[in-house]
Amino acid sequence: xxxxxxxxxGSEKRKRGQRKRGQRDLPAxxxxxxxxxxxxxxxxxxxxxxxxxxxxxxxxxxGAAPAEASxxxxxxxxxxxxxxxxxxxxSDGAKGVCLEEDEHVKASPGGARQQIGGSTVDCxxxxxxxxxxxPTMYERFWRAMEDQATIVVAGSQTMSYFxxxxxxxxxxxxxxxxxxxxxxxxxxxxQTDGWHVVVxxxxxxxxxxxLYALSPPETEEPISVVSAAPYYSSYxxxxxxxxxxxxxxxxxxxxxxxxxxAPYIELVCSPNNPDGFLKEAVLNGEKGxxxxxxxxxxxxxxxxxxxxAHDIMLFTFSKITGHAGTRIGWALVKDRAVAxxxxxFIELNTxxxxxxxxxxxxxxxxxxxxxxxxGGRARFxxxxxxxxxxxxxxxxxxxxxxxxxxxxxxxxxxxSFTGEMTQLLPGNLIxxxxxxxxxxxxxxxxxxxxxxx
Numbered sequence: 001x002x003x004x005x006x007x008x009x010g011s012e013k014r015k016r017g018q019r020k021r022g023q024r025d026l027p028a029x030x031x032x033x034x035x036x037x038x039x040x041x042x043x044x045x046x047x048x049x050x051x052x053x054x055x056x057x058x059x060x061x062x063g064a065a066p067a068e069a070s071x072x073x074x075x076x077x078x079x080x081x082x083x084x085x086x087x088x089x090x091s092d093g094a095k096g097v098c099l100e101e102d103e104h105v106k107a108s109p110g111g112a113r114q115q116i117g118g119s120t121v122d123c124x125x126x127x128x129x130x131x132x133x134x135p136t137m138y139e140r141f142w143r144a145m146e147d148q149a150t151i152v153v154a155g156s157q158t159m160s161y162f163x164x165x166x167x168x169x170x171x172x173x174x175x176x177x178x179x180x181x182x183x184x185x186x187x188x189x190x191q192t193d194g195w196h197v198v199v200x201x202x203x204x205x206x207x208x209x210x211l212y213a214l215s216p217p218e219t220e221e222p223i224s225v226v227s228a229a230p231y232y233s234s235y236x237x238x239x240x241x242x243x244x245x246x247x248x249x250x251x252x253x254x255x256x257x258x259x260x261x262a263p264y265i266e267l268v269c270s271p272n273n274p275d276g277f278l279k280e281a282v283l284n285g286e287k288g289x290x291x292x293x294x295x296x297x298x299x300x301x302x303x304x305x306x307x308x309a310h311d312i313m314l315f316t317f318s319k320i321t322g323h324a325g326t327r328i329g330w331a332l333v334k335d336r337a338v339a340x341x342x343x344x345f346i347e348l349n350t351x352x353x354x355x356x357x358x359x360x361x362x363x364x365x366x367x368x369x370x371x372x373x374x375g376g377r378a379r380f381x382x383x384x385x386x387x388x389x390x391x392x393x394x395x396x397x398x399x400x401x402x403x404x405x406x407x408x409x410x411x412x413x414x415x416s417f418t419g420e421m422t423q424l425l426p427g428n429l430i431x432x433x434x435x436x437x438x439x440x441x442x443x444x445x446x447x448x449x450x451x452x453x
Contacts, residue, residue, distance in 0.1 A: 133428075137391075138322035141383050148370065148378070151363040158355035168336070169343050171352030172199040179365040180330055184307075186369050187381075188416050189297050191309045195332040196339035199353050200346055203295060203316035203329035204238060208349075210312055210331065211239065213341035214265050214289045215246035224250035227267040228282055230275055232293070235267055253282045261287060269293040271302050276410065276426025278302070295319040296427055300384030303415035303422045311335065317361050319427070321368065321380065327354070328361040381417070388425040 142149055163173050176199060181192045200206035215223050225239050229252040239249040250256055253266055268290055270279040281290045292310040296302065298320055313332040318324035333339035346353065371379040399405040410424035 135318055135322040135324055137387060138380075138384065141378075141380060142322070142364075145367055145378055148367040149364045151360055153356050153359060158359070161352055163355065163358075168196055168339055169198050171347075171355075172197065173355055173358040173362060176328075176358045176362040176365075179362045179369065182369050183365050184332075186372050187299060187304060188307050189299075189304045190294065190313055190315075190332055191307045192332060195313075195334055196336060198331045198333055198339050198342050198346070199358065200329045200331065201350055201353050202318070202327045203293070203314045203331075204234070205346060205349065206314050206329050206331045206342065207238060207291070207293070208242075209342040209345035210291050210314070210338075211244075211247050211265065212345045213338045214291075214312075215244075216263060217246075219246075219263075222246055222248040223263050223265060224248065224256065225265045225267065226250045226253040226256045226283075227269070228253045228279060230272070231267065232269050232273040256283075258283060258285065261285075263287040264289070266290045267293060269295070271296040271424065271426055271428075273428045275408075276424065276428065278424070298384075299381040299415065299417045299422075300388050300425070301427045302424050303413040304417040305413050305415070312338065317365075321364055323361070323364060326357045326361055328357050385422075385425065388427060392425055 161171065163171055169177075177197050180197055184190045184192050198206065198209070200209060211225065222245055225235075225247050227235055231252075236249040236251075239247065247265065250264075256264070258264070262285070264283065264285060264287070266281055266283050266288060268279050268281050270292065271277065272279045273293075273296070283290075289312075290310065291312045291314065292308065293314045294308060295314065295316045296319055297304070297308065297315075311334045315330055315332075317326055317328040331339075331342060333342065367378075368380045370376055372381075396407055399407050410426065412421050412423040414420070415422040
């Protein structure tokens with residue numbers, strides 16, 4: 001009689017059970033694999049149709065016929081428009097246009113690939129985002145200036161809330177204030193003697209602090225905030241964001257129903273964002289206040305014709321040197337009581353301003369001033385002005401070649417900083433007429449909305 005091992009019988013039964021379970025699970029596995037495949041194909045299709053319009057193909061968006069050679073100038077203008085525009089804020093932003101490699105060659109003088117800010121712009125490596133401006137065009141200069149512009153903050157530094165306890169702006173680093181005053185003296189664009197310096201987390205916080213400081217504490221209605229159109233697109237949204245009972249946005253100053261005895265706050269941006277022209281206050285009421293936003297009143301953008309001496313002047317580190325990520329701005333304030341209230345707002349809002357950022361800003365501002373006071377060759381404003389002139393030349397050439405776009409003529413004036421007649425070179429705009437014609441051109445060529453600004 002044959003002997004059968006009990007262990008081998010049990011093992012055989014387990015194997016048969018596993019095969020049966022595998023056969024039962026096979027349809028489920030096939031179904032799952034099918035579902036995964038369908039989802040993968042769907043996702044790839046969605047991604048393709050979502051992002052393919054960010055890159056210009058040889059045919060315009062919307063399935064129109066391929067562009068003729070006569071359209072190249074128009075395409076170049078649209079490309080430069082989206083590449084060089086300030087980027088807008090809020091509702092001003094939109095998606096951009098990108099040219100194919102062959103269009104880069106056709107659109108560039110002498111057949112060279114298009115160079116924007118020192119970098120070749122290729123559709124395969126960049127998506128132009130016009131929703132937010134990002135001032136990185138000075139990066140090449142600061143790479144060459146790393147030794148002078150770099151600062152090391154030790155782990156034991158900047159631990160206290162206070163920089164100068166008992167001073168008006170108690171969280172402001174003394175070195176930053178010194179470098180701010182020094183730079184304004186070097187450039188000659190603003191008076192500082194007799195003005196209080198208040199530091200903020202960018203000029204937007206200082207703008208809100210100024211609104212708070214200027215608003216009457218006890219009033220039946222919020223004070224009206226106005227500005228001459230076209231005005232910076234963030235003014236309305238920042239003013240009304242907190243739904244304050246102290247102030248409210250009242251729109252274009254020219255449409256404002258002005259009463260001589262009624263309080264108001266007028267915002268003056270000069271050079272103006274978005275049209276680039278120099279502006280002055282429109283209203284002159286007895287109970288009115290004016291805030292001057294001088295973010296672009298620097299030599300690379302405009303001739304310095306006089307040292308500004310307004311009651312409240314706002315400046316931002318990002319527009320001077322391009323260091324937007326450092327988040328530093330400052331206000332020059334004539335009235336001490338107003339400066340104290342602005343400081344109080346920042347105290348309640350963020351309990352001061354990052355000291356690390358202040359020290360970095362001080363180091364970089366010092367490097368800018370050193371280039372002129374110590375006779376160095378690394379002169380930032382000279383570099384910035386050359387760069388702005390090159391970009392405006394590209395934009396003007398594209399506008400002329402297209403026949404569909406036009407640009408305003410910006411005046412020249414004697415600049416006290418350079419000692420020469422210099423032209424206004426705005427760093428923050430595409431003029432309204434240029435935007436309108438761009439939209440009209442894209443519509444006429446059946447371009448999709450995503451292909452135009």
